[in-house]
Amino acid sequence: MSALSGKSVVVTGAGSGLGAAYAHHAASLGANIVVNDIDVGRAEQTAAAIRQAGGSALAHAGDVARWETAQALVDRCTAEFGTLSGFVANAGVLYHGRILDWNERDLRQMFEVNLLGTAACASAAAKAMLAQGTGGSIVTVTSGSQAGTTALGGYGATKAAVAALTYSWAMELAGTGVRINAISPLAETAMAAQHKAHLAVRPPDHEIPSDILPSPQVSAPVISYLLSDQARGIHGQVVRIAGRQLSFVSHPTIADPVLEGEWTFDAVIDAFERYLRHRQHKLGLSYAGPSESGRSKQEGFGTGPHPLRGQS
Template identity: 50%
Template sequence: MTWLEGKTIVMTGAGRGIGAATARLAASYGAHVVVNDRDAAEAEAVARAIGEAGGTAVSHPGDITDWAAARELVMRAVAEWGRLDGLFNNAGLFRMARIEELDEASVRAHLEVNVLGSFACAVHAARQMLAQGKGGAILNVSSGAQMGLPAMSAYGASKGAMASATYAWATELREAGIRVNALSPMAATRMMDEAERYLGAPVSSVPAEFNAPVACYLLSDAASGVTGQVVRIEGRVLSLAVHPGIALPTLEGEWDFETVADAFRTDLGRRQFPSGTVGMTVEIGGNASRTWD
């Protein structure tokens, strides 16, 4: 199959795990891949393996949190193949800590890598795609942790930020034909190794390769009608994450302490959304029913 034939795609954090699996699969579908990772040896190994398998790839190690380095990464694709068609914003940092265990360095690191780094790559990718005037695809990475998981507040907040950015960018870039989606993956990667160390129990045995077909689909022209979505893949389960919004019906009135208290006592209290990762049944037309799991 050649779903990505001739497409030039930058993939960050592609030295191993989901990024490496996606880079290999995309190349097998005909894409030209720029393999980015902070670890130069790992990036080079993936690019070399792609070449040995008959694909086309170059390695471009670097730190995406450096705004100028992110631009250089995007321009490497243009220098090699004359254009940029896709960005897989996959590089990320994951550490677990309950709120009382958090320190400034850990919180800042999550925001710098997962948010600032992803923004840097997406901004430069979008500018290049807009200049080309022929559309493109940006695929960010979110997480089920954005819905509220214990000991994942810093990570979840950073991935929630990327979900929000995905919705905004998809709206901004729609008329230019640039699609923006986010992947919410699950796999036995270094991140899951960290979770298992913290929890003292196995977390996931899903191979990284299970996520690659979804990522490649969202980067391909086959997904031309898909934008502004957070797509969840967890082993055999494929789903969409529900977008944030205002819960209907709303209440109208003159609000002081007593009327607010009464609103929660009679209406809003029983309509509260549970914290933690949940499932919601969404009917065609966007009407959400109160179904949780």
């Protein structure tokens, strides 16, 4: 029996790119797929390709920025396949803008699709899974941009908010059988191409290269794993997949040193000058491993050239 046999999964933004790769891979492992995209033609194209490959899929077009779309997707999945086993809230949009040149339209659309759309989908999915009493897996999508990237502050803010919601929802769902995790993927997609075109007209502002990206199919097995029963016990995590690198992204933590004292103005000055000024943290996504190279201590794990690095 395949790893996802008998499971029914909704994937939003699955008309192309990463979402389509997630849908195809989950279907290849036996899942029934509801393919969502705002573009009805693309949604139907992905669903048809899955069926032609011997899988089970149907298309349901809709804009996740509209709150009612999430419930419609859940209802369609349960009506057609009898259950909702997994929900991948992948749909998202990206606009560039620096602090001095943002406009309300672009910011509002990113927050409505990336944040409110994810919130609506996760909420509707959790309610359905809890009502079924059989558990389930919800996967949200965040990004390395949550740590800061020039001209992606708005996009990164939406993805940081998704991560924060995922942490909180994981606490709320603990012990219910409904799991929720986030993925922070890196892939060659239309969105990535848009960002690379932007990078081409300005100097790089970080050391992590983003000119060579893996295909969307590289991330797909991670999604399928998180949807599967093999991932029981994986809950409340942000999983990063970047080329040949697989890792967790650490939750926000309080960093050393933690100074004790009575914090008068003079004491604060002394603390910063003596202990904190030279311990400022790097901007942007960085590695917290044993060395600056970011290489794991598990040097023998995996084969091939040095892993790709980058921000999604």
